[in-house]
Structure formats: C-alpha cells, structure tokens
Amino acid sequence: MTKHVENILKLKEPFEALYQNYSREYLKTDPLWFAHQYQNPLDQEAVAFIASAFAYGSVEQIFKILHSLLKVMGPSPVKFLRDYCSQPPQKLFEGFYYRFHKSKDIQVFLYLLSEVYRRENSLGALFKKHYHPDSADLSQALDAFTREILSYSVKDYFSSHLLPQNSRVRFFFSSPKEGSSCKRLNLFLRWMVRKEDGLDLGLWDFASPSQLTIPLDTHIYWVASSLGFTRRQSPHWKTAAEITENLKLLDSLDPVKYDFALSRLGILELCPPEELGIPCKKCKKRSDCRRLKGRPSHAF
Numbered sequence: 295m296t297k298h299v300e301n302i303l304k305l306k307e308p309f310e311a312l313y314q315n316y317s318r319e320y321l322k323t324d325p326l327w328f329a330h331q332y333q334n335p336l337d338q339e340a341v342a343f344i345a346s347a348f349a350y351g352s353v354e355q356i357f358k359i360l361h362s363l364l365k366v367m368g369p370s371p372v373k374f375l376r377d378y379c380s381q382p383p384q385k386l387f388e389g390f391y392y393r394f395h396k397s398k399d400i401q402v403f404l405y406l407l408s409e410v411y412r413r414e415n416s417l418g419a420l421f422k423k424h425y426h427p428d429s430a431d432l433s434q435a436l437d438a439f440t441r442e443i444l445s446y447s448v449k450d451y452f453s454s455h456l457l458p459q460n461s462r463v464r465f466f467f468s469s470p471k472e473g474s475s476c477k478r479l480n481l482f483l484r485w486m487v488r489k490e491d492g493l494d495l496g497l498w499d500f501a502s503p504s505q506l507t508i509p510l511d512t513h514i515y516w517v518a519s520s521l522g523f524t525r526r527q528s529p530h531w532k533t534a535a536e537i538t539e540n541l542k543l544l545d546s547l548d549p550v551k552y553d554f555a556l557s558r559l560g561i562l563e564l565c566p567p568e569e570l571g572i573p574c575k576k577c578k579k580r581s582d583c584r585r586l587k588g589r590p591s592h593a594f
Contacts, residue, residue: 298522299543301522302522302523302543302544303543303544305521305544305570306544308570309552312552312555312556312559312570313551313552313555316554316555316558317491317493317555318491318492318493320554320558320562323353323558323561324554324557325345325346325348325356325357325360326342326345326485326493326494326495328341328342328345329341329342329345329485329495330495332371334370334372335495335497336372336411336416337370337371337372338495338497339372339416339417339418339495340371340372340375340407340417341364341371342482342485342486342495343407343417343482344360344364344371344407345360346478346479346481346485347403347478347482348360348392349477349478349481350393350477350478351392351393353561355392355393359390362390363387363390363400366386366387372411375404375407375411376408376411376412378404378405378408379408379450387400387401387404394462395462395463395465396462398451399461399463401451402448402451402457402461402463403463403466405450405451406444406446406448406457406463409443409446410443417486418486418497418498418500420439420442420443421435421436421439421498421501422498423438424438424442425500425501427500427501427502430505431505431506431507431535431538432501432505432506432507433470433507433531433535436469436470436476436479436483437469437471440467440468440469440479441469443467444464444467466478470531473531473532474530474531475510475530475531475533476507476531476534477509477511477529477534478509480506480507480508480510480550481553483501483506484506484509484550484553486501487501487503488506488551490548490551491551493554502547503547503548503549503550504542504547504548504549506549506550507531507538507550508534508537508538508541509534509550509553510529510533510534510537511529511557511560512529513556513557513559513560514537514553514556514557515529515537517556517559517570518537518540521570523536523537523540524537524540538550
C-alpha cells in the first residue's frame with residue numbers, strides 16, 4: 295500500500311461522518327429540492343436538468359431564476375416542454391436573464407430541451423442510446439448525448455438552422471472531450487443515477503453509481519486539492535476524474551455519494567472543513583477565501 299493510498303484511507307471515517315451529518319434534511323439548501331417538488335418522474339427529470347443547468351452563481355440567484363422559470367412552466371414542466379415552440383411561448387420569457395444568459399439564450403435552451411422530449415420522450419431515453427454498461431465512466435455517453443442535442447435544428451432562432459459556435463447556450467451542454475469538468479451535467483447525472491439515500495432521484499436504473507464522476511466546482515476542487523485527492527492546477531475533466539478515482543478508495547461502488555455533503559461545507563460557509571482535518575492555515579482556498587474577505591460565498 296502506497297503512502298498516498300494510506301493517507302486517503304485515513305479519511306474514510308470523517309467522510310462517512312460528513313455523509314451522515316449532511317443528509318436529506320439539508321435538501322432545501324440545494325437546487326435538487328426543486329425536482330423533489332414533483333411526483334411525475336418525467337417532471338422530476340426535466341426540472342432536475344433545468345435546475346442543474348442553472349446551478350452556477352450564488353444560491354440566492356439560482357433559486358430566484360428557478361422559481362421564475364418553473365412558475366411560467368406551470369404544474370407539469372414536461373408537458374410545457376412538449377408543447378413548447380418558438381411562437382408564442384418565447385414571449386413568456388421576454389425580459390428573463392440569468393448572469394450572462396439573456397432571454398434568447400433561455401428560450402433556445404428550453405427549445406432544445408423540448409426537442410428531446412418530443413423526439414425521445416425523455417432525457418433518459420436519449421442518454422441510454424449512447425450508454426455502454428462496460429464503460430468505466432459516463433464520459434463517452436455524455437459527449438454523444440450533448441452532441442446530439444446540439445445538432446438539433448434551431449431554424450426559428452438562427453438563419454443557419456444550427457446553434458452558432460459562439461452561442462452561450464452551449465454552456466449548458468458542455469463535453470468531456472472539450473476538457474470541461476462538466477460540473478452541471480455531472481450533477482444532473484448524480485441526481486438521475488444515485489438513489490440509496492433519498493437525496494438523489496435514481497430515475498435512471500440502467501447506469502451504475504460507480505460510473506459517475508464528481509461534479510467539480512471551485513469549492514470541491516479546493517477541498518480535494520487540500521486533501522491530496524488531486525495535484526492538478528485547474529478544475530477540468532481530468533481533475534474531476536482523478537478526484538473520483540481517489541474517492542473510489544473510500545467507496546468503489548458509489549464514489550460521488552460524498553458530493554452533497556462536501557458541497558454543504560461551501561454553501562453553509564463551514565470552511566475550513568475541520569471535520570476533514572484541514573487546518574485553516576493549510577487550506578488551499580485561503581488565498582482567495584471569500585469567508586476571510588467578508589464576501590458572501592457561492593455554492594456553485
């Protein structure tokens with residue numbers, strides 16, 4: 295056993311304690327809460343994808359845009375999407391914006407999502423087309439999944455019929471092959487595949503939790519880096535994969551089960567995470583710590 299593996303295994307007990315402490319009772323601090331407000335699995339799936347897509351920025355910002363979007367979409371978001379077309383529903387979102395995404399970006403995003411439900415009946419059905427049960431992770435399936443969605447015609451929005459390469463809508467459909475950590479899409483996949491603890495929805499029973507990759511945001515990266523889970527200098531796909539491989543030393547069948555609890559440390563401003571044995575002076579987040587500088591922290 296190498297020293298590195300030995301050091302990781304020492305974290306098994308504090309990680310399990312963290313996992314137990316930050317359980318379902320903290321669901322209201324997470325965008326996943328929105329999906330749990332629906333009973334129909336297809337509504338849950340659609341809302342989960344929208345919630346994960348907008349999971350960047352502060353918790354307050356994320357919850358505000360999700361409340362606004364879902365209010366317009368009514369009691370059955372998946373029915374809304376299946377009936378969606380560029381006219382007249384786009385008028386419902388005039389004036390909507392979220393950070394660098396403007397009204398048209400949101401309209402096109404929802405249109406592409408609606409095309410999935412019209413063509414495939416569900417996001418799960420589309421993903422399963424590209425899924426390989428023997429794959430170590432979901433990177434190939436995720437790449438093919440996003441490429442197919444981005445290939446859909448958007449003729450009512452762009453004269454070229456295709457989404458421009460510089461469109462901000464592509465932000466919602468990132469790919470591992472482009473080096474992106476795919477944080478939001480990996481978050482969505484976690485919600486769809488895991489189901490053991492009542493937090494995640496477990497709607498896709500064809501994939502295994504062991505194939506998931508950690509949804510890598512800045513906070514998770516800093517914690518993982520401080521603990522020696524990665525030596526990489528930036529949060530890209532290879533970094534997420536490396537962190538996941540180290541998490542498998544703690545739970546080979548369900549490595550990303552710790553993601554929700556680890557995220558609470560940032561959302562609830564509990565850094566430095568003393569439960570994980572990281573002294574403040576050694577935390578690699580310290581040089582840019584929002585808490586130390588008196589600025590509000592960001593969850594995603």
